[in-house]
Amino acid sequence: METTLIASLFVFVLAAFVGFEVINKVPPTLHTPLMSGANAISGITVIGAVLIAGAGGSSTVTTILGFIAVILATVNVVGGFLVTDRMLQMFKK
Amino acid sequence: MNDLTALLPTGIQIGYLIAASLFILGLKKLGSPATARNGNVLSASGMLLAVVVTLLDQQILNYQWILMGVAIGSVIGVIIAKTVAMTAMPQMVGFLNGLGGAASALVAMGEFWRLVHGEATVPLDATITVILGIFIGGATLTGSLVAVGKLQGVISGKPVTFPLQQPVNIALIIGFIVSSGFLIASPSSQIPLFVMIGTATVFGILFVLPIGGGDMPVVISLLNSLSGLAASAAGFVVMNNMLIIAGALVGASGLILTEIMCKGMNRSLVSVLFGAFGGGESGAPGASGSDAADKVVRSIGSEEAAMMLRYARSVVIVPGYGMAVAQAQQAIQELVVLLEQGGVDVRYAIHPVAGRMPGHMNVLLAEANVPYTQLYDMDEINPQFEQTDVALVVGANDVVNPGARHDAGSPIYGMPILEVDKAKNTIVIKRSLGTGFSGIQNELFFKDNTTMLFGSAKEMLGELVSEVKQL
Numbered sequence: 001m002e003t004t005l006i007a008s009l010f011v012f013v014l015a016a017f018v019g020f021e022v023i024n025k026v027p028p029t030l031h032t033p034l035m036s037g038a039n040a041i042s043g044i045t046v047i048g049a050v051l052i053a054g055a056g057g058s059s060t061v062t063t064i065l066g067f068i069a070v071i072l073a074t075v076n077v078v079g080g081f082l083v084t085d086r087m088l089q090m091f092k093k
Numbered sequence: 094m095n096d097l098t099a100l101l102p103t104g105i106q107i108g109y110l111i112a113a114s115l116f117i118l119g120l121k122k123l124g125s126p127a128t129a130r131n132g133n134v135l136s137a138s139g140m141l142l143a144v145v146v147t148l149l150d151q152q153i154l155n156y157q158w159i160l161m162g163v164a165i166g167s168v169i170g171v172i173i174a175k176t177v178a179m180t181a182m183p184q185m186v187g188f189l190n191g192l193g194g195a196a197s198a199l200v201a202m203g204e205f206w207r208l209v210h211g212e213a214t215v216p217l218d219a220t221i222t223v224i225l226g227i228f229i230g231g232a233t234l235t236g237s238l239v240a241v242g243k244l245q246g247v248i249s250g251k252p253v254t255f256p257l258q259q260p261v262n263i264a265l266i267i268g269f270i271v272s273s274g275f276l277i278a279s280p281s282s283q284i285p286l287f288v289m290i291g292t293a294t295v296f297g298i299l300f301v302l303p304i305g306g307g308d309m310p311v312v313i314s315l316l317n318s319l320s321g322l323a324a325s326a327a328g329f330v331v332m333n334n335m336l337i338i339a340g341a342l343v344g345a346s347g348l349i350l351t352e353i354m355c356k357g358m359n360r361s362l363v364s365v366l367f368g369a370f371g372g373g374e375s376g377a378p379g380a381s382g383s384d385a386a387d388k389v390v391r392s393i394g395s396e397e398a399a400m401m402l403r404y405a406r407s408v409v410i411v412p413g414y415g416m417a418v419a420q421a422q423q424a425i426q427e428l429v430v431l432l433e434q435g436g437v438d439v440r441y442a443i444h445p446v447a448g449r450m451p452g453h454m455n456v457l458l459a460e461a462n463v464p465y466t467q468l469y470d471m472d473e474i475n476p477q478f479e480q481t482d483v484a485l486v487v488g489a490n491d492v493v494n495p496g497a498r499h500d501a502g503s504p505i506y507g508m509p510i511l512e513v514d515k516a517k518n519t520i521v522i523k524r525s526l527g528t529g530f531s532g533i534q535n536e537l538f539f540k541d542n543t544t545m546l547f548g549s550a551k552e553m554l555g556e557l558v559s560e561v562k563q564l
Contacts (some may be wrong), residue, residue: 005218005329008337012325014291015338018117019345020554025124028445028470031350034123036186036319037133038346042114042193042317044140044339045324047147048200048331052207054153059210065203067158073196074166075173076189081137082174083185086132090459093466 031085040080046073101149108146109335117138120346126465138560143335180417180462183450187241187313190320194233197323198293201226201330202286215280222329223290224273230323231293232300233316239301240312244449249470250306252368260301265296300366310450311354315362318347328353350451359497359508375547388539390526398520398546399560402428405518406484407438409474411511412458414448415488415523416550422461424554425487429463431561442474442484442511443469444492460483484516486537488550490528495536503533519543522553 026034046069055064116139122132148159177185205223208215242248269292275285304312322556327337355362404406416425429439440462447454455468469477478484486493489511497508513519514537521543528534535545546553 004332008129008329008332008334011334012337012341013331014343015113015341019120019342020349022117022120022124022342023346023349025121025491026454027124027126027266028353028443028453029126029128029468030123031353031464032182032186032448032456033129033133033452034120034181034346035314035350035450035452036189037123037187038120038343039189039193039317041120041136041140042190042324042343043321044143044194044336045193045197045200045327046114046140046205047325047333048336049142049162049196050144050159051150051152051331051333052149052200052203053158054148054155055207059206062203062207063158065199065206067162068427069196069199069203070159070162070356071166071169072192072199074163075170076193077140077195078167078170079174079185080170080189081133081140082171083177084490085131085137085181086174087179087182087456087459088126088133090456090462091126091129091465092459092462093127093464 029091033084033091035086036080036087040077040084043073043076043080046077048068051072098151101151104182105146105149106334108142109333112139112143112146113338113411115142116342120342132527134482154168156409165183168202179457181245182453182456183310184241184244184315187237187244188315188449190313190316191237191241192377193233193320194230194316194323196230196440197320197327198230198234199288200327201230202290204330205280205286209280217277217501219330220277220280222326224276226323226330227286227289228269229294229319232297233319235294235297235313236301236319237297237316237533239298240316242310243301243304243315244309248311252305253302262296264298265292265299268270268292288473291431291445304365305368308360308368309414310453311351311358311360311362311365312346313450314354316347316352316426318344318351321345321347338375352445354451357451357509359505387493390538390545391541392545393520395546395556396560397546399522399557399564400558401436401483402432402485403435403561403564407439407440407481408432408483408485409440409442409481409513409516411442411467411484411486411489411513412446412447412454413444413487413489413492413495414454415490417448417454417457417488419488419549419550421487421554422457422463424551424558426458426463428554428558428561429467431558435561435564439467440469440474440477442471442558443468444471444489444511445509447489447492471509471511478512478515481516482518484513484519485517486513486521486523487554488522490523490535491533493537494533496533496536497542500536505533513537514540514543517542520546522548522550523548524549
């Protein structure tokens with residue numbers, strides 16, 4: 001357990017550096033779509049929600065919590081990506 | 094068959110690896126307006142891939158709840174994404190932030206419940222990540238909702254303070270830490286869990302309440318970062334690299350945008366978050382406003398303004414949020430097209446904090462079919478004002494106040510501004526000489542080369558359009 005936790009911490013820190021590098025180059029024009037797009041990505045927690053909601057055999061409480069989490073995270077993902085697309089399609093030369 | 098099931102976990106991990114790469118590529122492509130839409134599609138397909146491979150996980154035994162949840166969430170998501178107004182984008186992002194935070198907190202709680210009722214002992218590191226997930230997720234949820242309320246005007250935009258606010262905040266954090274300790278000591282008892290949820294959510298509310306409405310863009314950016322961290326925390330809870338990577342990417346992006354917004358307003362993050370406590374608002378707005386009476390203001394009509402614009406060689410338009418509130422984007426673009434047909438060189442100057450979130454003004458203008466190549470950032474346009482014949486300010490105030498450059502007593506002293514006062518002529522469309530949200534008088538209005546065109550943005554632009562047509 002210890003080693004996997006440390007390995008995950010490595011992943012976390014390195015990913016954060018990648019994020020800084022990639023996003024620093026986004027021009028101000030695109031900051032709002034960037035924020036809503038990144039926001040949609042943070043809906044990745046839907047995966048955790050799916051794992052919990054579907055873990056059959058465990059307690060009902062977990063299933064219910066997972067179910068609600070799936071709904072909320074899906075709204076975040078679907079709403080986020082769609083509204084970002086709606087904005088970006090308006091950007092024309 | 095057996096071989097196949099043995100390969101499945103590896104397949105899922107490889108799927109995650111591809112999905113994470115798609116996220117990074119997608120964010121990278123968001124760096125240019127030409128590729129941004131593709132980038133968003135890449136990120137979305139990464140998300141789809143991640144969800145699909147997760148469904149193959151053998152830990153999942155029943156699909157009915159998942160499918161139902163995804164269906165309900167998708168319908169709601171589609172509806173709000175299609176109907177939200179572009180002016181309400183900050184509220185939308187804030188709201189979605191909150192949902193993401195809530196989902197992460199729920200995942201942490203659900204997993205904890207499963208561990209407690211499954212294994213004999215819950216490992217310490219699992220408990221700690223659960224605690225983090227609940228705190229970040231819970232505070233993100235309620236903090237975001239308060240921010241949305243302030244942006245929407247449901248909750249007062251003024252800093253809301255009450256006596257002993259800071260001691261109460263500290264007490265909440267201590268309460269959270271103590272109950273966390275109890276939870277670690279006896280994971281199966283439920284009271285600490287409920288206390289933790291309660292303190293985290295109340296803390297989120299109390300943290301955002303004292304922050305003024307004008308600072309909400311910073312708060313939204315920061316909460317965006319937090320929603321990413323919440324996802325990462327949930328990732329540590331279920332030990333899933335996909336969540337950790339995506340959460341870290343979002344956390345980093347939110348931090349960068351927070352920093353940009355702070356710079357644009359010449360505020361430090363600390364003063365934004367704790368400004369209402371420190372009593373930093375020492376500048377008496379009345380003092381600088383009172384001498385307005387003995388200064389001369391030149392006012393012109395739309396006919397004369399139309400002539401100035403039409404016969405200028407170069408015009409720079411400075412739109413502010415006031416223009417967006419008046420829904421005058423279309424009118425302004427109509428005017429710009431007319432001027433361009435007449436051979437005038439027209440550009441837009443966009444202040445980094447124009448609008449209610451970073452880059453908001455660009456979206457609002459894009460909606461009115463303004464090509465993004467016509468929009469110039471502050472750093473690009475400022476050196477060009479000296480060669481500009483007419484600067485037209487519509488609905489912007491504090492971001493064009495020259496006082497920010499030299500008036501050390503001004504609350505906005507040091508804030509980077511669009512230097513419209515350096516243009517040969519400046520026309521300001523405004524209802525009255527009223528002050529901006531900072532409550533200070535704008536000395537731009539009293540400059541010799543400034544003329545005021547009094548009236549509402551939409552009406553005046555309409556008049557300008559018809560006047561220019563007649564020239």
